[in-house]
Amino acid sequence: MSHTKTKIGIMGGTFDPIHIGHLVTAEAVRIEYNLDKVLFVPASNPPHKQGSLVTPAIHRYIMTVMATYSNPHFFVSGIELERSGLSYTIDTVRALIDCYGANTEFYFITGADAVKDLPSWREIENLLDLCYFVAATRPGCISYIDEVIKQFGAKGRRSIHRLATPELEISSTDIRERVKKGRSIKYIVPESVEDYIYKEGLYR
Numbered sequence: 079m080s081h082t083k084t085k086i087g088i089m090g091g092t093f094d095p096i097h098i099g100h101l102v103t104a105e106a107v108r109i110e111y112n113l114d115k116v117l118f119v120p121a122s123n124p125p126h127k128q129g130s131l132v133t134p135a136i137h138r139y140i141m142t143v144m145a146t147y148s149n150p151h152f153f154v155s156g157i158e159l160e161r162s163g164l165s166y167t168i169d170t171v172r173a174l175i176d177c178y179g180a181n182t183e184f185y186f187i188t189g190a191d192a193v194k195d196l197p198s199w200r201e202i203e204n205l206l207d208l209c210y211f212v213a214a215t216r217p218g219c220i221s222y223i224d225e226v227i228k229q230f231g232a233k234g235r236r237s238i239h240r241l242a243t244p245e246l247e248i249s250s251t252d253i254r255e256r257v258k259k260g261r262s263i264k265y266i267v268p269e270s271v272e273d274y275i276y277k278e279g280l281y282r
């Protein structure tokens with residue numbers, strides 16, 4: 079009987095919309111950490127985006143499914159869409175542990191910019207006990223990642239890793255602005271997502 083643990087990446091995000099920065103990052107972490115799969119988890123009510131206008135979750139979920147379906151290692155979970163209230167990662171990770179059992183290790187994937195906010199995440203120390211974090215390096219983020227790693231790295235059983243990934247300076251904010259101004263988003267999002275945005279009239 080094999081005792082090898084199953085390794086699952088969790089790519090959480092607002093995905094408004096999902097773009098190739100998310101996909102390239104998830105794939106790079108999957109390969110580097112030899113993950114069995116990556117679960118993309120669209121946030122229903124992202125805790126740090128209160129007050130900003132976020133597209134209804136169903137559109138963000140559908141675009142995430144479209145963007146990931148051609149990769150056999152990528153899956154989309156609606157776990158946060160089924161929960162009311164703010165989409166705290168600690169609740170998601172606990173639910174996934176319940177679902178997958180103790181023989182699974184979880185790797186929460188973030189862009190480096192998200193790491194600077196980690197100290198303010200709900201139950202961050204418990205979260206670091208339950209899953210690893212992998213921060214994909216983005217330009218200009220390196221020094222504060224080291225600060226956060228220093229602050230939290232030693233406290234949890236799990237740790238925060240940093241992984242240099244292809245640095246794509248792409249953001250959902252920029253994509254929304256491009257659509258609004260009638261500029262091209264070709265190759266920044268998968269074609270199916272581009273078509274969906276226009277068909278549904280998102281970001282006008």
Ligand SMILES: Nc1ncnc2c1ncn2[C@@H]1O[C@H](COP(=O)(O)OP(=O)(O)OP(=O)(O)O)[C@@H](O)[C@H]1O
Pocket residue numbers: 090091092093094099100103187188189190191192214216246247248249250251252
């Ligand atoms: N270009 C990118 N490269 C690597 N990681 C990214 C990139 N864009 C976003 N991420 C990471 O993906 C996760 C989900 O991000 P999110 O869905 O908020 O996208 P975003 O582009 O940062 O959106 P917005 O511009 O609306 O804030 C976060 O951990 C974020 O740091």
Ligand SMILES: O=C(O)c1ccc[n+]([C@@H]2O[C@H](COP(=O)([O-])O)[C@@H](O)[C@H]2O)c1
Pocket residue numbers: 089090091092093119121124125126127165166167168192195198199200
């Ligand atoms: O749990 C928290 O306190 C928490 C605070 C901020 C962000 N997160 C999660 O981090 C992921 C990226 O968030 P965002 O806002 O950059 O899309 C997404 O899965 C959020 O639910 C989680």
